[in-house]
Amino acid sequence: MRERSSPTGMTARTLPTAWCAPSISRTSAPETTVSALVSGAQAGSPSAIARAASAAFAQGGIAPGDVSLAEVHDPTAPQEMLDIEAIGLAAAGGAVGLVDDGATTLGGRLPVNVSGGLTSRGHPVGATGVAQIVELTRQLQGRAGRAQVDGARIALAQMAGGLLGGDSAVAAVHILAGDA
Numbered sequence: 001m002r003e004r005s006s007p008t009g010m011t012a013r014t015l016p017t018a019w020c021a022p023s024i025s026r027t028s029a030p031e032t033t034v035s036a037l038v039s040g041a042q043a044g045s046p047s048a049i050a051r052a053a054s055a056a057f058a059q060g061g062i063a064p065g066d067v068s069l070a071e072v073h074d075p076t077a078p079q080e081m082l083d084i085e086a087i088g089l090a091a092a093g094g095a096v097g098l099v100d101d102g103a104t105t106l107g108g109r110l111p112v113n114v115s116g117g118l119t120s121r122g123h124p125v126g127a128t129g130v131a132q133i134v135e136l137t138r139q140l141q142g143r144a145g146r147a148q149v150d151g152a153r154i155a156l157a158q159m160a161g162g163l164l165g166g167d168s169a170v171a172a173v174h175i176l177a178g179d180a
Contacts, residue, residue, distance in 0.1 A: 034056050036174075046086075053087040140178025157176070
């Protein structure tokens with residue numbers, strides 16, 4: 001594990017993810033650049049998803065434009081678009097345009113949920129985040145077959161759950177980096 005300080009003074013820990021899949025060599029495994037977990041609603045603050053994404057980007061020293069692909073929490077189709085905007089991958093009100101332009105599809109400039117998302121898996125609550133990380137790991141290793149995102153280098157996973165005061169009770173954003 002490596003530690004480094006971000007411009008915000010927070011410490012980011014870089015953890016090898018090879019332990020998730022022992023059959024994969026450590027040299028080809030992507031690294032978790034940063035993971036941010038935010039809990040609860042804060043009056044007058046951005047959403048928990050927005051705060052988790054902001055913390056992850058700041059700690060990782062990257063911008064939303066650096067993301068090659070994303071797996072976001074999409075128990076419904078509209079939620080995917082709300083998440084894209086909250087994360088900062090699209091401006092407020094801009095997710096619909098990205099979807100209409102095909103930018104979020106495989107082959108688009110920002111593929112989102114190329115795995116099919118939660119609804120394609122039946123939204124298995126406890127396994128959802130794990131499935132996202134597995135998909136992104138396969139993408140960063142270049143092992144996603146017909147669903148491979150060309151040039152995938154930085155991947156983002158976002159999960160949220162529960163409700164607290166009109167906001168997600170908890171939100172997590174993980175950013176992984178690879179060499180593909």
